[in-house]
Amino acid sequence: METSNVSITSYKNYICFMRKGLIISIVVNILCLPLAGIYLVRKIQFYNSLAPKPISIKNENIFWKIRSSEFRTFEVDSNSIVFIGDSHTQFFEVAEAFHNAHCKNRGIALDGTKSVLDRIDFIVDKHPKKIFIQVGINDLLNGASPNSVSEEIREVIKKTKAVSPNTAIYLQSVFPTNWNKYQAKTPVLSDIKSLNLKLKTLAFETKCEYIDLYNAFLKGSGLNSLYDCGDSLHLNGLGYLLWRDSLKRYVN
Amino acid sequence: METSNVSITSYKNYICFMRKGLIISIVVNILCLPLAGIYLVRKIQFYNSLAPKPISIKNENIFWKIRSSEFRTFEVDSNSIVFIGDSHTQFFEVAEAFHNAHCKNRGIALDGTKSVLDRIDFIVDKHPKKIFIQVGINDLLNGASPNSVSEEIREVIKKTKAVSPNTAIYLQSVFPTNWNKYQAKTPVLSDIKSLNLKLKTLAFETKCEYIDLYNAFLKGSGLNSLYDCGDSLHLNGLGYLLWRDSLKRYVN
Incomplete structure (x- = not known):
């Protein structure tokens, strides 16, 4: 029983440790995902803006x-x-x-x-x-x-x-x-x-x-x-x- | 012993589940952190570029x-x-x-x-x-x-x-x-x-x-x-x- 209790305690500690890690990691995910998303969308928009356009340029500035x-x-x-x-x-x-x-x-x-x-x-x-x-x-x-x-x-x-x-x-x-x-x-x-x-x-x-x-x-x-x-x-x-x-x- | 074995098995399953979650989360972080970092640095650069400058503008374009x-x-x-x-x-x-x-x-x-x-x-x-x-x-x-x-x-x-x-x-x-x-x-x-x-x-x-x-x-x-x-x-x-x-x- 003692061994088993030790294992359970160490499992619990390990789970507690992992839970903390997971929470931190998820918080970082929540913070970074939208920013990375915005960055990627802007990059795609930028490269789309470089895509070939009709060749007759019309000056409208x-x-x-x-x-x-x-x-x-x-x-x-x-x-x-x-x-x-x-x-x-x-x-x-x-x-x-x-x-x-x-x-x-x-x-x-x-x-x-x-x-x-x-x-x-x-x-x-x-x-x-x-x-x-x-x-x-x-x-x-x-x-x-x-x-x-x-x-x-x-x-x-x-x-x-x-x-x-x-x-x-x-x-x-x-x-x-x-x-x-x-x-x-x-x-x-x-x-x-x-x-x-x-x-x-x-x-x-x-x-x-x-x-x-x-x-x-x-x-x-x-x-x-x-x-x-x-x-x-x-x-x-x-x-x-x-x-x-x-x-x-x-x-x- | 049976209860204890069940607990250990369920702890193991839980740990396995959490480990997968943690790995996915860390992978997402590895992917997103640099992009989010670049986005933030660019934003800071952008706002810095708007900061007050010497008032006498010199035209050098x-x-x-x-x-x-x-x-x-x-x-x-x-x-x-x-x-x-x-x-x-x-x-x-x-x-x-x-x-x-x-x-x-x-x-x-x-x-x-x-x-x-x-x-x-x-x-x-x-x-x-x-x-x-x-x-x-x-x-x-x-x-x-x-x-x-x-x-x-x-x-x-x-x-x-x-x-x-x-x-x-x-x-x-x-x-x-x-x-x-x-x-x-x-x-x-x-x-x-x-x-x-x-x-x-x-x-x-x-x-x-x-x-x-x-x-x-x-x-x-x-x-x-x-x-x-x-x-x-x-x-x-x-x-x-x-x-x-x-x-x-x-x-x-």
Whole structure:
């Protein structure tokens, strides 16, 4: 009986010890499970947010709203020389660069060809003298194919010619960059080269002027560091001077 | 003995059951603890990132780099009419609005008074004809006191007058907004009112022209929705037209 009593006591002690351990462990479970759950759900949401999206990017942020609204009130006229595009164009102080108040900036950071196509109407329906287009890098970075970008730019030209046949259209090549495509993480440069080739052909077919900026800004496999603001995508002051000088004879 | 054996067997079963429970619970802990830990550390980092920072904001993002670099190459001259400030100014197509190629945009989104003070040198050392200043809303949103903002703007004026005494200085009031201070989440409007009062006095003391835009854009306790691009801080096209009309007689 004594042995048995000893065993029972030691079992009881062991159970008491384990019970304490289990209680602590369950408390830790209760505390950690919801936090770990939240963490996992957020991670899944994050990776879902990176999943491929429709390739035609539509720019709808607050800056697009500000700029679009301003562009609808500040009107273009038949003397206007309009620069349409993305952040490269938006940051280009065109009236100042060409010392010409007829030069009007219609660039919006993050814009892609779809957005330009959507907003070309209220530029060209005022029959501007000239338009300078540079768009496509945001589409390519977002994974769009050079062919789809070039076809959307063809639509921009088609719309312009239909509404305002006397507007001179200048199609600028896309600048080189060392950036990668957002999702695929592969360099976008070969897509840029391919797009620019298509744009050159497109300009020839549609009787627009093609302006090769790519080779002026290229060094090695990307944007020449002389003209790089520091992110290997956007221009610095010297870059803007080179851009101005490359366009001067077409603007004036 | 039988009772005792039964007890021992049931204790053994109980222990076996508890052991399984404990193992499962510990496994769950091992899985969840690191995730919960990461979640908590990130939360703490997030709340730390919201903690009060030095009140003079210094704008150092990529857009600041692009714009600053461009501004250093595109030079101001003695005929220039320079608009210096934050996003409000940056998105204001001034050359177009006033149809005057001497109008130069020196606005940078997110800029505060400290940044304007840092970059006023390479504007005023070319002795521009006029400068229009509008800055301070980003400082106030960031928690700076109206007094500290107004004193920094006093330094901007002091620097300008010391380097270029013949430059006419136009001090514009800060626009109304319904936004709250980033950290305190309290409305910033009373700070704007207080800053504008100080700017009016400052303009009087320093013999600058004070331009009251606040009352032109106010409705109720914020930005008049007629001029609001949709975020109750930035202007829409009609807002830019009103701003242009409010400045016309000073620009020309």
